[in-house]
Amino acid sequence: MNNLWEIHRAEIKDSLLIRGGRVIDPANEIDEIADVLIVDGKISAVEPDIKFSAQNEYNAAGKIVVPGLIDMHVHLREPGQEAKEDFVSGSRAAVAGGYTTVATMPNTSPVVDNAALVRSMVQRAKDVGIVNIKIIGAVTKNQKGEELAELRDMIDAGAVAFSDDGHFDDNAKIFMNALDYLHGTGKVVICHEEETSLVKDGAMNEGRRSAILGIKGRPSVAEDIAVARDCLLAEYTGGRVHIAHMSSARAVEIVRDAKKRGVNVTAEVTPQHLTMTEDLVDPTNSATKINPPLRTQKDCDALIAGLLDGTIDMIVTDHSPHAAEEKDREYIYAPSGFPGLETSLGILLTDLYHRNIIPLPKLISKMTYEPAKVFRLDAGTLSIGADADVTIIDTELEWTVDAKNFYTRGSHSPFVGRKLKGRAVATIVRGDLMKLL
């Protein structure tokens, strides 16, 4: 069984021809059976029946060929928290899940809040070199919400975006300063939206389930207030706000209204918030403990509607691995988050695509073209000349989530044991083919 999942690099010299798959490239509005030719790590041609004798061929008949998936919200835990994850284990998890580009959050130890750290993380990402790792810098020094971090220095050092993810910046003035200060740079502030005083000590959604369990709640109105404030500040300053991991139905409405008024706001959602509810909270297993928390079916429905009508721009995993011993304890004391890179695509295909809730091209667009557009990344397309980051998906392959097969160091996932239909079967980064099956 393990051998089956072992990632091995096929021997490729200069060229690879992916034959006969259904190519979906939302950026170029392509959805057809075609071949994809990769030469020297770049996309060289996308057309039916390419006549070229490449060094390597991959038979993709019956499979889906898409731009390499992008995840703008992961926690790879470097520097300082390598017991949870590092760039190597996180990159392998990304490959296994079909992701070729991931952006890692700065809530590390120390916090990535200055140019020297950004530069060293950019270099570290290059050295590991398995997938493209983008570095997100902190908005404020030590993510404390008191003083701006050296944002311009970090941009010059290679930061792709900024976030104090993990918590909300309660100080509206500092947050507004960040939007003003970044104005014109094109950089986005990614916002964790839960008003702090309303979620203090909370460990799950405030709802019927928390009322029974007696566990302190994190009410959805905490998210709604935070989203409303940040939409208003984006409108007032003209700054670019990106709402992280949306979970509340009312917050979706707030973003929808803001977008209608032309506010520079974008948003993301995770597979767990799209498909799971508070009813699944089991106080003996902290896998479901996440911030913001799993909410209700009404919220899931609103998030799906938001994804379909464009209110929500992209799907991210919020991959947040922790060491097993940290998660294996009393629910309210366990840290929040679970690893998502290796289960995301399978969950989305099983629960949303196969149930005819979201069409495949839409799903792929939310994981490739749209995140690249919002964050102005040179990725997410199969355009000629682009870096050959490609994911090959078998939508029909059935498999069961087993933490023993994870590449991530995280083990506590609420998806463990789920029987899924569909997953990535090959991941190609800059022309380098990593077969998964």
Added chain:
Amino acid sequence: MLGKNILRLENFSPDEIRLVLQTARTMKKIIRGDVKKLPNLRGRAIVNLFLEPSTRTRTSFELAGKYLGADVVSINASTSSIVKGESLRDTLLTIEAMGVDAIVMRHKAEGAAEYASKVVKPVIINAGDGAHAHPSQALLDLFTIEQFKGRLNGLKVAIVGDILHSRVARSDVFGLTKMGAEVHLAGPKTLLPRFFNFDGVTVHENIDAALENADVVNVLRIQLERQQSGLFPSAREYARVFGINEERLRLAKDDALILHPGPQNKGLEISNALVYGEHSAIHEQVQNGVAVRMALLDLTLNGESK
């Protein structure tokens, strides 16, 4: 009920509740007798793992075990290796390895007792987990009500005070409604859980509405730190608007029974006169607590398996 983990009353059937109450009646006679020693649990070992302060519940379980002939050891938070950073899993595995038959557990975290039941094999008896459940307290409340009222079915039971943070209220609600009683919860809105909608349960913001024609009034303890976190403005105002005194009790039936899980803040949630008055069963509750806990230990460690 042999081997059953006592975690919360949701997973008790009405028949199981009746069996506990019936067994407790027998046990109460033993407590009242001269020789308080049965051989039922001779050779069995029970650990009281109390990771949160408690006097009455811990003593009650300790005596219950001893009256039944078991060897009982109590571990407190301050003397356990938890203060050295040992995880709950490892603490439990260590206790299990010493060969115990039951672990009676008090813990600040909701779900901790159920977690324990998945980690180790001895019977787990939840002696209170955060704001979640306190099944032995609810069973002793049912026992006391039945003792004085002769029945549970059809009674109107008011539970007043800090419902939000109360494991007693959560367990009482499920125990009482299973036995056919009608439960009315009341307190300041800041101390009532939202979304608490269950059959047989009515939530009131006005304390008088809950008291009206009540057969039983269970007054919960108000922790003074709730005032510091802004949930009500002052002890004085709480006592005036929500406190239970003789005047307010007139709304209830003439023979209304007063319960309180203890310890009481006299003059805050309940008047001194009521604690010692003719309606009060508060001290009877304490003795009944030992009887009910004897019943639980006997049934889970010595009873017939189902």
